[in-house]
Amino acid sequence: MSINNSLYIGISGLQAHGDAISIVGDNIANVSTVGYKRDRASFDDVLGGELESQRLGGGVRLGASQTLWDQGAITQTGNPLDVAISGGGTFMVKGNHSGQVGQYYTRDGRFHVDDTGYVTNQQGLRLQGYTIDTAGNRSLSTGDLALGSRESPAVATTKASMTLNLDSGSTVPAAFDPTNPNTTSTYATSETVYDSLGAAHHAQVYFRAQGNGSWEYHAMVDGGELAGGTAGTLTEIANGTLTFNTAGALQTQTLNASTANFLNATPGQAIQFNFGDDIASGGTGLAGSTQFAGASSVNGLDINGRSAGKLNSLQIADDGKITGLFDNGDKIQVAQVALASFANDDGLQRVGDGLTAESPTSGKPLIDVPGTGSRGSLVSGALEGSNVDLSNELVTLIAFQRAFEANAKTVTTANEMMADVNNLKQ
Secondary structure, three states, rough: OOOHHHHHHHHHHHHHHHHHHHHHHHHHHOOOOOOOOEEEOOOOEEEEEEEEEEEEEEEEOOOEEEEEEOOOOOEEEEOOOOOEEEEEEEEEEEEEOOEEEEEEEEEOOOOEEOOEEEEEEOOEEEEEEEEEOOOEEEEOOOOEEEOOOOOOOOOOEEEEEEEOOOOOOOOOOOOOOOOOOOOOOOOEEEEEEOOOOEEEEEEEEEEEEOOOEEEEEEEEEEHHHEEOOOOEEEEEEEEEEEEEOOEEEEEEEEEEOOOEEEEEOOEEEEOOEOOOHHHHHHOOOOOEEEEOOOOEOOOOOOOOOOOOOOEEEEEOOOOOOEEEEEEEEEEEEEEEOEEHHHHOOHHEEEOOOOOOEEOHHHHHHHHEEOOOOOOOOEEEEEOOOOOOOOOHHHHHHHHHHHHHHHHHHHHHOOOHHHHHHHHHOO
């Protein structure tokens, strides 16, 4: 082996370990980068010439660096749209990055809802997932998640359940007069019902004792809220009867009529009034409304229906399902986050900003929901930190530095030998 070869072997060591130090430096620089995955330098030997049929070493070169996908520490943040992946897989985001429109993959789970209602990452790329319609059906393909504009639709009241105690000692007033309900009823209470447009209506329910455990009730609203009604005049929308036995238990309940034609809403809205279990339906008659001695009072209300709601916030479950919390108190599943996995994660190509792109060596993305296949579960309100072990990187840095110095010594030694050869002619 010539002295020149020794010189170039030393230079190859300098170049390889200089590049390796750059890799370690990149890891150290990204020790606080969310979702960052550290790289590891790998070295390949280089063959030179032959000596007596033996191949001689020609130095070293830095092979392709390997990305290590081990789990980073998960830290709670409290922000519901911060999401960490516990296990394998990557988030999918789509959009324009550095002038290239495409689909990218990341472990950085810092998301927010932008001004157009889409869930996006820090670079404005849109998170990909499955939408869920109002019937609870999930889409078959992934797409942008437009959640900020979602509304909880209005639902008309169809059932109004009430439990109360009616005073068994009540006197029987005059026949019920819709124009003068206060003096022709025994007890009154109110409840809120909703029409098909989500408009709330204050319904007053009047109860009139008829004697011998029999009662009648009348539900009324302001006539100005009904088609053809008169504002300020109460108009009946439902009526029925209740009977109690001598033990105060509800024997029977009957809904005689129920129809409401609220303004601009679906006409003929029927509301099923119910006062708890009764003996005629197989109950005890004591688990709902009763007639005991003592002042009449309402014990409970359970009324369906709601107004339309605007989205207030989002919750993300470990399986990626996103639940919208609306200002009308409704909770509706609106979407499900998708994760991608690859046959060869090491083959993903780094493109900056914590993003990677598909490459021929990574294989095609295998897309499904969290918790399936090799895809991990999600942790909402948390972020995955860098998987860089700073102490390990510093030790590796020292080792590479020493190797660099040793290779530099090889170069200086070869240089001295060449100088000795040049001096032979003197």
